[in-house]
Amino acid sequence: MDALHILAKLGIFAAMLVTLTAAVMVVTLRNIFHCALALILVLLGVAAAYISLKAEFFAVIQILLYVGAIMTLVIFAIMLTSRIGDKTILQNNRQGLISFALLGLFNVFFTGAVLKTSWNLNPAAMAANVDAGVLGAAFMNEYVFPFEIISVVLIVALVGAIILGRADQ
Amino acid sequence: MEASDTIFVAFKKAILGFLQGFLPDWTVVIVSILISITAIAIFGPVTMMYLTWLERKVVGRIQNRYGPNRVGIFGLLQPIADGVKMLTKEDIVPQAADKVTHFLAPVIVVIPALLVFSVLPFGKGMAAVNLNVGLLFFLAISTMSTIAIFMGSWGSRNKFSLLGGMRAVAQMVSYEIPMVMSVVPVILVTGSLSTVSIVEAQLGGKWFVFTPWGFFAAIVFFLCGVAEVNRTPFDLPEGESEIIAGFHTEYSGMKFALFYMAEFMSAFAISGLTATLFFGGWDGPFLPSWVWFLIKAYAMIFIMIWFRGTLPRLRVDQLMGFAWKLLLPFALLNIFVAALWQLLPAPKNLIVAGAAEAVVLVVIFVAARKDSPQKRTYIFAD
Numbered sequence: 001m002d003a004l005h006i007l008a009k010l011g012i013f014a015a016m017l018v019t020l021t022a023a024v025m026v027v028t029l030r031n032i033f034h035c036a037l038a039l040i041l042v043l044l045g046v047a048a049a050y051i052s053l054k055a056e057f058f059a060v061i062q063i064l065l066y067v068g069a070i071m072t073l074v075i076f077a078i079m080l081t082s083r084i085g086d087k088t089i090l091q092n093n094r095q096g097l098i099s100f101a102l103l104g105l106f107n108v109f110f111t112g113a114v115l116k117t118s119w120n121l122n123p124a125a126m127a128a129n130v131d132a133g134v135l136g137a138a139f140m141n142e143y144v145f146p147f148e149i150i151s152v153v154l155i156v157a158l159v160g161a162i163i164l165g166r167a168d169q
Numbered sequence: 170m171e172a173s174d175t176i177f178v179a180f181k182k183a184i185l186g187f188l189q190g191f192l193p194d195w196t197v198v199i200v201s202i203l204i205s206i207t208a209i210a211i212f213g214p215v216t217m218m219y220l221t222w223l224e225r226k227v228v229g230r231i232q233n234r235y236g237p238n239r240v241g242i243f244g245l246l247q248p249i250a251d252g253v254k255m256l257t258k259e260d261i262v263p264q265a266a267d268k269v270t271h272f273l274a275p276v277i278v279v280i281p282a283l284l285v286f287s288v289l290p291f292g293k294g295m296a297a298v299n300l301n302v303g304l305l306f307f308l309a310i311s312t313m314s315t316i317a318i319f320m321g322s323w324g325s326r327n328k329f330s331l332l333g334g335m336r337a338v339a340q341m342v343s344y345e346i347p348m349v350m351s352v353v354p355v356i357l358v359t360g361s362l363s364t365v366s367i368v369e370a371q372l373g374g375k376w377f378v379f380t381p382w383g384f385f386a387a388i389v390f391f392l393c394g395v396a397e398v399n400r401t402p403f404d405l406p407e408g409e410s411e412i413i414a415g416f417h418t419e420y421s422g423m424k425f426a427l428f429y430m431a432e433f434m435s436a437f438a439i440s441g442l443t444a445t446l447f448f449g450g451w452d453g454p455f456l457p458s459w460v461w462f463l464i465k466a467y468a469m470i471f472i473m474i475w476f477r478g479t480l481p482r483l484r485v486d487q488l489m490g491f492a493w494k495l496l497l498p499f500a501l502l503n504i505f506v507a508a509l510w511q512l513l514p515a516p517k518n519l520i521v522a523g524a525a526e527a528v529v530l531v532v533i534f535v536a537a538r539k540d541s542p543q544k545r546t547y548i549f550a551d
Contacts, residue, residue, distance in 0.1 A: 068312030
């Protein structure tokens with residue numbers, strides 16, 4: 001079974017490489033529609049990461065919501081922009097160098113923090129098989145209050161969107 | 170009976186048992202995966218080829234003509250002749266096209282259509298993968314084909330293609346919601362997202378279509394599925410008489426065939442899933458399980474072809490109104506009816522749920538009456 005594990009590892013690394021490459025493409029490609037397609041690839045890569053962590057439910061929900069619904073909205077938004085035919089939309093400006101330097105500085109602290117933290121793994125939580133049923137029960141029992149609050153926020157957003165988008169009478 | 174039931178599973182086991190003699194364990198696992206993949210990769214295209222034949226034959230009969238009957242007996246070799254023609258045709262790429270997107274779209278559109286077959290239980294123990302989120306996997310993956318369609322329409326740089334692509338996306342967004350809502354009662358009653366356990370919950374003729382909620386959920390799901398795979402009367406993205414051929418206007422040869430293939434394979438997958446969720450999947454007496462599955466799936470396909478031969482194309486406003494004003498509230502209220510059915514004891518639940526279903530139907534039809542299409546009044550033609 002060892003060879004299988006190595007193959008699975010290789011597959012995961014390949015998926016991560018594709019995800020990171022696509023993420024770079026999202027912010028560097030000059031055609032905004034191509035950027036959106038690269039973003040879809042990134043989201044699929046994140047779904048693959050979920051699968052490798054044995055969270056199939058999250059992976060599928062990720063594809064259903066982000067690739068299926070949100071990216072469709074992004075494509076609609078792109079279609080509504082006027083200069084879609086232009087092939088060269090620059091994505092960077094002259095402040096690139098400064099931001100890179102600041103980002104490097106941030107990364108130094110960030111890496112330090114990651115290395116210093118002792119990552120305590122809870123064996124009970126690692127062994128627990130969290131499927132959709134367990135999640136649903138938790139939403140309806142322990143976490144019912146935050147769940148309801150999120151529902152109310154979403155309802156308010158929905159009603160607001162309908163009122164804003166309604167044709168004037 | 171038992172032998173014919175598990176003939177494919179036994180065949181796979183025999184191959185693996187033979188290989189186990191001289192190959193290391195991990196290669197046997199890989200071969201086992203490859204066998205399942207190969208079976209699906211052959212089954213999909215072959216199904217598609219004979220679906221085109223069946224469609225032309227049935228639509229021909231509906232229109233009082235013979236349909237293909239020149240190549241082979243009953244025109245049975247027609248799909249192969251068509252395949253050869255498609256392969257040898259010139260591949261045309263428009264000069265202004267976005268080359269990469271134009272090329273990738275037909276390649277990507279086939280992937281989700283093939284992937285969804287992996288969770289369909291074709292027979293007893295014949296699901297390629299028994300995912301514990303199989304149903305959601307199916308719904309999530311099938312939405313991805315829309316992105317490929319849109320890539321093709323955008324990459325063609327053609328106004329008609331782009332219009333078709335926009336129509337496809339708008340249609341998918343609308344019909345996805347009632348589709349997901351209509352399967353919620355099934356999940357609620359079986360308590361599982363796995364397609365295999367959904368079939369097991371219906372064994373022995375306890376098909377969900379015989380319950381008040383299941384009957385209507387099956388109708389909603391099937392209609393949304395037909396809309397999802399862009400078939401008549403929901404074929405606005407292709408609308409030959411309005412926008413030429415929509416998203417595949419600029420495709421020829423094998424690339425066009427791939428779009429066609431994806432459409433037919435998705436249609437079969439949707440039919441198979443309807444059979445799985447509401448018609449007991451492979452459950453049935455006398456015949457082997459996989460025969461029952463194919464009979465049910467082909468019955469659904471036949472209904473789709475029947476639709477095509479009978480119904481005219483919907484208008485865009487009718488299409489949207491049908492999804493948002495009729496199917497969506499109906500699918501939502503159906504969840505409550507299913508909950509009633511599940512809560513009450515056995516003989517009483519049928520009556521109560523049936524009554525609730527009737528009330529829901531009447532209320533929705535009365536509420537949607539204001540918006541339902543009126544009889545057309547001709548102002549200038551008299």
